[in-house]
Amino acid sequence: MSKRPDRPLPIGTPAGVEVLTKILTQGPIPRVKIARRTGLSQAAVTKAVAPLIDAGFVTDQPGATEGRAELGIGRPVSPLTVVANSVSVIGLKVTPTDLIGVTTDFKAGIRTVRHQQLTERTPAAVIDRLAELAHELIATLDDQAGPLIGIGVAVSGDVDAQHGVVRDSPFMGWRDVPVAALLGERLQVPVVVSNDVRALTVAEHWFGVGVDADSFAVVTIGSGVGCGLYINGEVVSGAHGVSGELGHLPLAPGDLVCTCGRRGCVETVASSDAILARVRETTGQPDLDLSGAIQLAHEGDAHAREAFDRAGEVIGSALAAMVNLVGPELVVIAGEGVADYDLYEDRMRQAFAEHAFGAAGEATLMLRSHTFDDWARGAAATVIRSYVRGEPPLHR
Template identity: 40%
Template sequence: MTRGQLAEWTGLDASTVTRSLRPLIDDDYLRESRPPPTGRSMAGRGRPVQALSVNPGRHVAIGVKLGPSTVSAVLTDLSGTVLARHAASLASADPATALATIGAVVDELLATSGSARQDVLGVGVGLSGHVDPESGSCRLSAILGWRDVPVREPLADLLDLPVVVQNDANTLALAEHWFGRGRGASTLAVVTLGIGIGCGLVLGDRLHTGERGIAGELGHLPLDPQGRVCTCGARGCLEALAGDTAICELSGCVSVAEAMSAASERGASASSTRAREAFRQAGDALGRGLAGLCNLVDPELVIIAGESAAAFGLMEPAVRESLAVHGFSGISAEVRIEVDAGQEDLWTRGAASLAIRAGVGQL
């Protein structure tokens, strides 16, 4: 952007913008260059117009995804470009073991990438469940088996680096909004499919986590009081009806990948018919969940992501049908639904985005 564009975007006068930018240019956080041609002549008197852009190499950030069996991490520049990655198996989801494993993964990442610790803007950690970003603690994670576990402070002491902690679906929403399919959309929802069903919300260009950090818990939307018992202990949550466990139970398969293979078989064998019905039922539940989300939030865009996003195509007809029935005032025909089935670095890049946002805010 040029200074003039920044002034228009922020509503500040040109002199204030120029004064505010000078320290960032002097410290090499921003760099100047000639903007690309716009079709209009740039000829004329005076100083040539300069465009400003972030210097992505000024700092690096680390993003960590904590799962029930694996710790994955990436090191990125300020544009979210992955420079290095490392992962390790988690011997136990016990908090002490998990935090120690995160520390070892981060140390290995820095050692192998050649990055200096003083260049790290911060470490973002994403994990499932109810995460309180203010205290940096995990209030409840059924997948990890955690309740009231402090994460930020012990991890910051261990790493000697700033740490920010957030629900993993929220980190993914931030990454999609900044760098992915959600760029340019001011209101969007990222719905993650997998063992759990999560949702990150961006409202008015800001990550929305609610008063206590549980906004977007779409997976625990109650849909069927007589349905399967959810990991949270309640019956009939969306996660219990459309998550990986439900699909496996309904299809009789040991994994969603096996169920996808069975459902894609030609013909009408018992196994293929059962698998297709499993995805139909899961899709119907997911469509009702998305209808509730759209009726409440009215997003411009819904992005389907997560480990089982590749299965969305098998659910989609039922999703669309259910959304059309339960979505208010024809919203099903207007909301865009896109699938981001890419797996590598999806969650960890989101966590790094969280560290970038928090770190830049402290500069």
């Protein structure tokens, strides 16, 4: 299995990037629709597509007719679609307890999944295990898979994606870890490192609910509370690589200390760890696990219900603050914490309605369940985006 395509992606202009992006995210799509949606002429679209077809990245999908097909009137249309197996990608998600890896095709379709437990969180130990997992996934790429173009790594916290450095990950206990350099040296494959929520947002933008949205946010609820933003045609990265840190808005009581070391963060009340801690404290059951806390709440235990109500209040207020600032049309609520969504949904929606200003409150709140496999797929999606755009470390 070659580590890079034998023939690099033949795109030489911004128009070519725009055309391939439309085919990749909205295909199968006829040339005429690409022209309408990009503002390019059909001749320019044809010129951009021709080398992609010749190189085997794009193909025509025959069989459609534009016009009154039932009357035999109209002209044949051959929508363009990406050849899924023209390349392969690996996505890796890092958590404090597990590593999750997937292989995907060019459309971010998951082909293979591997999970490994982590017993150590030190950067050296985790990099070793990531390299092992990557080698295991590379070995699954058979003759039907396209050449491997890169590996994406998704980690929670403050990530400098441009340099592939995890600057601060409280959950992992990492500071200034050059993940891309360390892992790339082991594997000799381009490595793209991203904040995990931002990677999930890229996947939703290119291959999910955000394909047709003008603006949207992805809010993840679990061990932490994260937020990815898609505004004005781009996933927001922030001037310093930090944006959408919903979990660290100071909306909770100031006596509560967050894992980040600051006080009053949303996560101190709304994360699954915070909810569990609150239920343990108020019920006097220190050995209770999260499933037990959820069960108590479903059974109507007042202490457990209070913990979830409090979480819903703070999450709803945080969502209102976010939509008031950036005004997305859609908010996707995702993550492992949505399993207990019904326990705080009413209070969350009530708080959201109370604090959302004017038309910002018309944003649609959508529940979307995600597994850790989806987070790893998000890491792969960041590689695909960098590859199409020719961004480092995947220069064309």
